[in-house]
Amino acid sequence: MRKGQYRFVAGFLFVPVALYVIFVIWPYIQTFGYSLTDWKGQSQTFDFVGLDNYKALLRDDVFLEAIWHNILFLVFIPVITILLALFFAFMLNAGGRGKAGGVQGVAGAAFYKIVYFFPQVLSLAILAVLFNAVYRSDGGGLLNGALIKVGLVDADNPVEWLNEPNLVLWALMVAVVWQGVGFYLVLFSAAMQSIPKDVYEAALIDGASRNQSFFRITLPLLWDTVQTAWVYLGIVAMDMFVLVSSMTQNMGAYGGGPDHHSDVMSTVMMRNFLYYGKSGYACAMGVIMLLLTLVLSVVTLRATRRERIEF
Amino acid sequence: MSAPIKETIPAPAGRPVAQAPVRPGDRRGEGVVLNVFSHGFLALWALLIVLPLLWLVLSSFKTDAQIGGSAFGWPHHWSFDVFSRAWRKGIGDYFLNTLIVLVFSVPLTMLFGSMAAYVLARYRFWGNRLLYYFFVAGAMFPVFLALVPLFFMVKRLDMLNTYQGLILVYVAYSMPFTVFFMHAFFRTLPTAVFEAAVLDGASHTRAFFQVMLPMAKPGLISVGIFNTLGQWNQFILPTVLMQPQSGSDPERYVLTQGLIQLQQQQGYASDLPVLFAGVTIAMIPMLVVYLSFQRQVQAGLTSATLK
Numbered sequence: 266m267r268k269g270q271y272r273f274v275a276g277f278l279f280v281p282v283a284l285y286v287i288f289v290i291w292p293y294i295q296t297f298g299y300s301l302t303d304w305k306g307q308s309q310t311f312d313f314v315g316l317d318n319y320k321a322l323l324r325d326d327v328f329l330e331a332i333w334h335n336i337l338f339l340v341f342i343p344v345i346t347i348l349l350a351l352f353f354a355f356m357l358n359a360g361g362r363g364k365a366g367g368v369q370g371v372a373g374a375a376f377y378k379i380v381y382f383f384p385q386v387l388s389l390a391i392l393a394v395l396f397n398a399v400y401r402s403d404g405g406g407l408l409n410g411a412l413i414k415v416g417l418v419d420a421d422n423p424v425e426w427l428n429e430p431n432l433v434l435w436a437l438m439v440a441v442v443w444q445g446v447g448f449y450l451v452l453f454s455a456a457m458q459s460i461p462k463d464v465y466e467a468a469l470i471d472g473a474s475r476n477q478s479f480f481r482i483t484l485p486l487l488w489d490t491v492q493t494a495w496v497y498l499g500i501v502a503m504d505m506f507v508l509v510s511s512m513t514q515n516m517g518a519y520g521g522g523p524d525h526h527s528d529v530m531s532t533v534m535m536r537n538f539l540y541y542g543k544s545g546y547a548c549a550m551g552v553i554m555l556l557l558t559l560v561l562s563v564v565t566l567r568a569t570r571r572e573r574i575e576f
Numbered sequence: 577m578s579a580p581i582k583e584t585i586p587a588p589a590g591r592p593v594a595q596a597p598v599r600p601g602d603r604r605g606e607g608v609v610l611n612v613f614s615h616g617f618l619a620l621w622a623l624l625i626v627l628p629l630l631w632l633v634l635s636s637f638k639t640d641a642q643i644g645g646s647a648f649g650w651p652h653h654w655s656f657d658v659f660s661r662a663w664r665k666g667i668g669d670y671f672l673n674t675l676i677v678l679v680f681s682v683p684l685t686m687l688f689g690s691m692a693a694y695v696l697a698r699y700r701f702w703g704n705r706l707l708y709y710f711f712v713a714g715a716m717f718p719v720f721l722a723l724v725p726l727f728f729m730v731k732r733l734d735m736l737n738t739y740q741g742l743i744l745v746y747v748a749y750s751m752p753f754t755v756f757f758m759h760a761f762f763r764t765l766p767t768a769v770f771e772a773a774v775l776d777g778a779s780h781t782r783a784f785f786q787v788m789l790p791m792a793k794p795g796l797i798s799v800g801i802f803n804t805l806g807q808w809n810q811f812i813l814p815t816v817l818m819q820p821q822s823g824s825d826p827e828r829y830v831l832t833q834g835l836i837q838l839q840q841q842q843g844y845a846s847d848l849p850v851l852f853a854g855v856t857i858a859m860i861p862m863l864v865v866y867l868s869f870q871r872q873v874q875a876g877l878t879s880a881t882l883k
Binding site (some may be wrong): 270271273275277278280281282284285287288289290291292293295296299304319333349352353356357358365371377378380381382384385386387388389390391393394395396397398399401403404405407410411414421443446447448451452455471500501503506507508511513530531534535539544547550551552554555558559562 | 596614615617618621622624625626627628629631632635643644645646647648688689691692694696699701703707710711714716717718720721722723724725726727728729730744745747748749752755779780781784805808809810811812815816831832833838839840850851852857858859862863865866867870873874877878
């Protein structure tokens, strides 16, 4: 390579790399260091405390409960979202009346795809306001209002969706699934459409039913995409900050109520950082979140590993 | 990489039934039952998406008392006054703040991301692979890992609660995906065109801006939509970085932050119509962008996951 090229390469890389190192990489690395200190964040003075923060985390009931809530999200959000999305994607791409070969979408598939996907472009803040209104704890809430109308709920005693310890996590999950299904539907649709039609036609000639063609052809050929969706939804489930912090009641700050029944790792971390000013402690939580995310990715990729099917 | 999103296979409308090939084991009966069933489900889910949104927009025309009373009342009087009230109460400012940040952050993201991706994709030099993985690795880590040091980094640069601070942070955090995506794109571009440009005397910089970048336009559009939506909807970074630092500091909340702020104020002074009007105002640009670029939005966002 000529000398001028080196200068060109260096010149093009300088600003992007500098920005990336200063605002992303260096903070990532610093977190590990800060997590070993008792930094309060107010001044530059702090002491090295070794693993004390991590030991304290193991005794922090709020954080441990938060991890448990994240795990619940981790199990249910991907399962429900992926099942619904797969079902809809199959309907829209191959669910049509299969007279001409069984590989066409139902009528109006394009329209459904547009409508279903729309929540995905709405910000989580809008989602939070919307579902707060839906879950209102009196007859003015869409859900309570509807249930009162059909007589399932007593008008004088409506359900406090976001204040019931046993309901609040599910209420949050519904919001996430509501937003996410359309996205994964489109993702799966793209994968389904890259499956050659003659595979289906061959199966039809062999007398496969619709269920058989789904479970024997579509799903195996889609497995890579499902795996990706799982990891991606797992990351959503590990976060949940916006919805929990803005939809549930404040325990000090950043949501998590009632009585920490909806706290997740991210809200506990933000509360410790911005409200209690425990920066070092919050960094330790960040490190735990990273470890759990990595474990999650590795486990998902291992557990769902299949032989790759070429077509 | 991602499979291109193709048109939905069109259902052959009005195909005469008589022409349907009759095969052994024809399952027309199953088809009808399943079709009613599946159409029911599909329509139900569509309603579940549309109704809450419509209901929310409708609610902004109601009064506070009416909203609290029953979920299903029709607004008594249709007045757009509430929208201007919401605009004055902060939505206008939040909107403007978001816009100011995005006008700079999205083009800069695209420019710097493309520059880095281009060099990494098309030039051989020592450490190329390493640098590429270094960029892409950023997408794997949760943003929460960096939040605390990031806050103090921006503070040390004296950029807390400033537009330029948030812009730089947005650009930096959009880098992993942008580099990843554009890297794949630049690799597919033909070398011949580039060589012709160089033979004609174009410098490397010129060849990039006048030949390669225009050729990468489809990729730029996809990743541009992805970045615009991502930065428009960003919440955690502004929550940490855009808080007034003292009493005299101006409030520079972005739209998402402002909506949550408005929502949390509901506890003190109830003015729900204003909140709902604010959400409606925030939704309209998204709806317009989505409906006009629906295919590109879906392609851009889904390709983000297919890593």
